[in-house]
Amino acid sequence: MIGPLLAIFPHPDDETFSTAGVMAAAVERGVPVTVISATRGEAGESSIPDLDDPERLGVVRERELRDAMQQLGVTDVRFLTYRDSGMEGSPEAQHPKALVRAPVEAVATKLVTHIRAVRPQVIITYGQDGIYGHPDHLHLHYAALQAVVSAADPAYNGRATSESWQSARLYFATAPREDLLAMLERPNSPLQSLSPAALANLGTPHADITHVIDIGPWAEKKRAAIAAHYTQTGEGGPLADMPQEVVERRLAREFFVRAPLPWSSPETPADGELDIIAALAGERHPH
Numbered sequence: 573m574i575g576p577l578l579a580i581f582p583h584p585d586d587e588t589f590s591t592a593g594v595m596a597a598a599v600e601r602g603v604p605v606t607v608i609s610a611t612r613g614e615a616g617e618s619s620i621p622d623l624d625d626p627e628r629l630g631v632v633r634e635r636e637l638r639d640a641m642q643q644l645g646v647t648d649v650r651f652l653t654y655r656d657s658g659m660e661g662s663p664e665a666q667h668p669k670a671l672v673r674a675p676v677e678a679v680a681t682k683l684v685t686h687i688r689a690v691r692p693q694v695i696i697t698y699g700q701d702g703i704y705g706h707p708d709h710l711h712l713h714y715a716a717l718q719a720v721v722s723a724a725d726p727a728y729n730g731r732a733t734s735e736s737w738q739s740a741r742l743y744f745a746t747a748p749r750e751d752l753l754a755m756l757e758r759p760n761s762p763l764q765s766l767s768p769a770a771l772a773n774l775g776t777p778h779a780d781i782t783h784v785i786d787i788g789p790w791a792e793k794k795r796a797a798i799a800a801h802y803t804q805t806g807e808g809g810p811l812a813d814m815p816q817e818v819v820e821r822r823l824a825r826e827f828f829v830r831a832p833l834p835w836s837s838p839e840t841p842a843d844g845e846l847d848i849i850a851a852l853a854g855e856r857h858p859h
C-alpha cells in the first residue's frame with residue numbers, strides 16, 4: 573500500500589506550483605496527504621490593493637492555501653509559527669519571527685514533531701536550489717533535511733517527544749534549470765531581479781532530475797489550486813503575468829530529485845508499492 577505523503581514548504585503557493593498534481597493523484601488513490609507551510613507568506617505582494625498589511629495578508633494567504641488544498645482533496649494543512657522573510661535583502665528578514673532568524677535546529681525540532689505524528693513514507697520539500705534561491709526556501713531545506721534524519725533517531729528528543737519515525741523516501745521538488753533560464757531571457761522576467769549567486773543556482777539541470785511526473789490527469793485540479801492563491805495569481809498579483817506557456821508547463825509535469833538518506837537503498841521496481849512518486853513516475857497518461 574502506498575504510504576502517507578508529507579509536503580513541507582515555506583510559503584503558501586510553493587506547494588501548489590511544485591506538487592499539486594502529485595498531491596491530487598495521491599488523494600485519488602486514498603493516500604493520506606499532509607501539507608506544512610512554515611509561514612503565511614506575509615511578505616509577498618498582493619493583487620488586492622488595500623491588502624498591504626503583512627499580518628492581514630498572512631491571514632488571507634492562510635485561507636487561500638486551505639482553499640487551494642481543498643481543490644485537491646487535501647484537508648490536513650498545518651502552519652508553523654514563522655513569518656515570511658521576504659526576498660533577498662528585504663527588511664522583513666529583520667522581524668523577530670522571520671523564518672531565516674530561527675536557528676535551523678529549532679525549525680527542525682518543530683518539523684520532527686510533525687513527522688513523528690504523520691509518519692509519512694514520502695517527504696517532499698525544496699532542494700538546495702530553492703528553485704530560485706529565496707532565503708526562506710534555502711533555510712527550510714536545511715531544516716527539513718535535518719528533521720527527516722532526527723525524526724528517525726530514537727535518541728533525539730529535543731522538544732519532540734513522540735516515537736521515532738524513519739521515512740522511506742525524501743524528494744526535492746524542483747524545476748528544470750533550462751526552463752528557468754528560458755524564462756530569464758524574456759523581457760520583464762521577475763527572475764531578472766535575482767542576485768548573480770541565485771541566478772547561478774536556478775533550479776536543477778535536466779540531467780540531475782531523477783523523477784518526472786506526468787500530471788495531465790490532475791491538471792485541472794492544479795489549475796483550480798493555482799487560482800485559489802488569488803492574492804498571488806489573480807489580476808494585479810505578482811504571478812498574474814506568468815506567460816501562458818510557463819503556466820501550461822507547470823500543469824503538464826512536476827519534477828523531483830530523489831535525495832539519499834542514511835538508510836536508503838537503491839530504487840527497485842517494488843518502490844511503486846509504497847512510494848507515490850515512484851508509482852507515478854512509471855506511468856504515462858494520454859492527453
Ligand SMILES: [Zn+2]
Nearest residue numbers: 582583586706
Ligand atoms: Zn516560496
